[in-house]
Amino acid sequence: MAYLELNNIYKTYGEGENSTEVLSNINLTMDEGEFVAIVGFTGSGKTTLVNLINGLLQPTSGEVLFKGVPVTDTSHERGVIFQNYSLLPWLTVGQNIYMAVKEAFPKDSKKVLMERVKEYVAMVSLSPAINKRPKELSGGMRQRVAVARALAMNPEMIIMDEPLGALDALTRGNLQDEILNIWSKDKRTALLITNDVDEGIYMADRIIPLKPGPNATLGPEFKINIERPRDKTAMNDNPEYKKTRNAIIEYLMDIGDERKTVSDVEYKLPELTPKSFVA
Amino acid sequence: MEQEMVLKKEKSMSTNFKQILAKLTPSIKKDGIMKSLKNTGITLLSILLFLGLWHMGSKALYNKEADYKIEKALTERGEEAAAAERACIASGDSSCQPNTLPSPSQVWASLKSLVADHHVISADKAAFAEKMAATNEKMIAAGKDPIVYTGRASFIDIVLTSIKTVFAGFLLALLIAVPIGIIIGLSPSLRSAFNWFIQIFKPVSPVVWYLLVFMIVKTLYIGDSSDNAFVISFISVGFCAMWATLVNTAMGVASVDKDYINVAKVLKLGTFQKVFKVILPSSLPLIFTGLRITLSVAWMVLIAIELLAQSQGLGLFVWEEFQNGANDSNAKIIVAMFVIGIIGFLLDRLMLAVQNMVSFNKNEMA
Numbered sequence A: 001m002a003y004l005e006l007n008n009i010y011k012t013y014g015e016g017e018n019s020t021e022v023l024s025n026i027n028l029t030m031d032e033g034e035f036v037a038i039v040g041f042t043g044s045g046k047t048t049l050v051n052l053i054n055g056l057l058q059p060t061s062g063e064v065l066f067k068g069v070p071v072t073d074t075s076h077e078r079g080v081i082f083q084n085y086s087l088l089p090w091l092t093v094g095q096n097i098y099m100a101v102k103e104a105f106p107k108d109s110k111k112v113l114m115e116r117v118k119e120y121v122a123m124v125s126l127s128p129a130i131n132k133r134p135k136e137l138s139g140g141m142r143q144r145v146a147v148a149r150a151l152a153m154n155p156e157m158i159i160m161d162e163p164l165g166a167l168d169a170l171t172r173g174n175l176q177d178e179i180l181n182i183w184s185k186d187k188r189t190a191l192l193i194t195n196d197v198d199e200g201i202y203m204a205d206r207i208i209p210l211k212p213g214p215n216a217t218l219g220p221e222f223k224i225n226i227e228r229p230r231d232k233t234a235m236n237d238n239p240e241y242k243k244t245r246n247a248i249i250e251y252l253m254d255i256g257d258e259r260k261t262v263s264d265v266e267y268k269l270p271e272l273t274p275k276s277f278v279a
Numbered sequence B: 001m002e003q004e005m006v007l008k009k010e011k012s013m014s015t016n017f018k019q020i021l022a023k024l025t026p027s028i029k030k031d032g033i034m035k036s037l038k039n040t041g042i043t044l045l046s047i048l049l050f051l052g053l054w055h056m057g058s059k060a061l062y063n064k065e066a067d068y069k070i071e072k073a074l075t076e077r078g079e080e081a082a083a084a085e086r087a088c089i090a091s092g093d094s095s096c097q098p099n100t101l102p103s104p105s106q107v108w109a110s111l112k113s114l115v116a117d118h119h120v121i122s123a124d125k126a127a128f129a130e131k132m133a134a135t136n137e138k139m140i141a142a143g144k145d146p147i148v149y150t151g152r153a154s155f156i157d158i159v160l161t162s163i164k165t166v167f168a169g170f171l172l173a174l175l176i177a178v179p180i181g182i183i184i185g186l187s188p189s190l191r192s193a194f195n196w197f198i199q200i201f202k203p204v205s206p207v208v209w210y211l212l213v214f215m216i217v218k219t220l221y222i223g224d225s226s227d228n229a230f231v232i233s234f235i236s237v238g239f240c241a242m243w244a245t246l247v248n249t250a251m252g253v254a255s256v257d258k259d260y261i262n263v264a265k266v267l268k269l270g271t272f273q274k275v276f277k278v279i280l281p282s283s284l285p286l287i288f289t290g291l292r293i294t295l296s297v298a299w300m301v302l303i304a305i306e307l308l309a310q311s312q313g314l315g316l317f318v319w320e321e322f323q324n325g326a327n328d329s330n331a332k333i334i335v336a337m338f339v340i341g342i343i344g345f346l347l348d349r350l351m352l353a354v355q356n357m358v359s360f361n362k363n364e365m366a
Ligand SMILES: Nc1ncnc2c1ncn2[C@@H]1O[C@H](COP(=O)(O)OP(=O)(O)OP(=O)(O)O)[C@@H](O)[C@H]1O
Pocket: A013, A014, A022, A040, A041, A042, A043, A044, A045, A046, A047, A048, A049, A083, A213
């Protein structure tokens, strides 16, 4: 039995005339302990796919099976790093993470939980900012808090929606290693959404492109047969790395061109009516 | 020669020091002081201008009425009466003064007399309390109500009554509007169920609210001789003013950022936690905006309601002075007007400070 299974997933937003089918016929299986990366263009439906897997959204048709059981709700077994950080602005860094660990480990004492918060804040090197509010942090720092919050909950499966997008190369590299560390040490399963092919090759076992939407579907998978632990600098000379990288980029460029030709057609804009409130 | 060298060195050092100092004290600061000085200057100037215009206006009105009085005396009662009238007005005798918009100095005098009056009444009250202390002790011991001072209320007491009424009304509005706002904000079906109710009752005028509350409270207090003017007025004030808070709370709760709701779902917060740790904090800024509007509306409708309810507050004070038509009544009304305005302004500042305190994105607040 596969660990995670997506069978013939379709996802449509809206109803009637204004509906758009964002995802079409998505099929994916992941084994326990695997690290899969999905690369895709912006707006193709990556976040939608992530939300279907973590249980925030339900597919229009098809099913998501997690350890053989249909996903109908969110679960602490599946940790999520949101693309837009989603930190609560009225809480400090420490409080944001504390809220998460308190839910994940309800039986632990406050002291144990605080230790855990501090440990993960230190992991993303934000100890000096533990009492700051998200407003006072840079985008990259917020992203690191979001990473710490998800990992501190100790989920079995880590679902990451472009988690390192706003970071500089150096911090990015460090956090990549940190995530890989946790993944391999604790035998987690990981799904990474990214727009950086190199990041995918460095971290994942398989890379699967998501074709541009609407009606986005998964493309052919690319296996990364590079031994772990991988070394960033040495990897550049690895013929296997070069071959895989070129193949993926060529594929992405092809579907990118396809998208350009497709995008000549005129889109009909949905008719929006303003929401009415009690006012 | 050597000395000169030292001097030179000192001089260069002092210029250096000045340069550093100039760098350390940013020019913005100097500009800031200049700017605030300028602003204060402009404010003072405008106040003076306002007082001047007021003075001239009241003078013109005064002259107009005085001329009319003399003219009338002349046509109705002849030369002699007109001369007497003119002399009477010029002498400042209160029996024949034109009764019009008072001048700033008259208002100021009125304020002073109101304060002096307060001291007199306070002394009176203290004396009364002392005199009655022994009797009252006996009455309380016997299980009867003590005798209380029922003399005239001073202006300060009146202002305090008004403030008390407004706060009681505000508290009532808060206790009703915030919980209901949260509940209807959480449920779209309740929201549509309540919608007609809110739309219909929101625009109802203070007078009608007063009448409605009066009908109900009068019956509830039936057989009870105690004064229920205060109760009626604060309930009416609360009902009039609560709508802004109700609507804003419902809106704040209903429009919580989707991302925060997603976080709550992924963390699997319980309903209670979700409401109190996510939904409420994120709608606090809107709730407080509503409360601020509520407080200012409460203060505004208070005057009319106190008048109707015969509650010993500023509203009744203004009305009684107007009815009374005594010589300094008009000046007292203007004093009350300024007091009402200034207290309203201070209440608004107070709410703004509280609002800024609870808001997590301070820089987005006005
Ligand atoms: N709640 C929604 N209602 C309607 N349409 C939506 C909704 N959420 C997303 N969409 C649409 O679905 C498409 C895919 O959105 P999605 O956020 O999944 O893309 P993405 O690949 O994550 O993009 P990005 O790279 O910018 O994060 C977009 O065209 C978007 O407009």
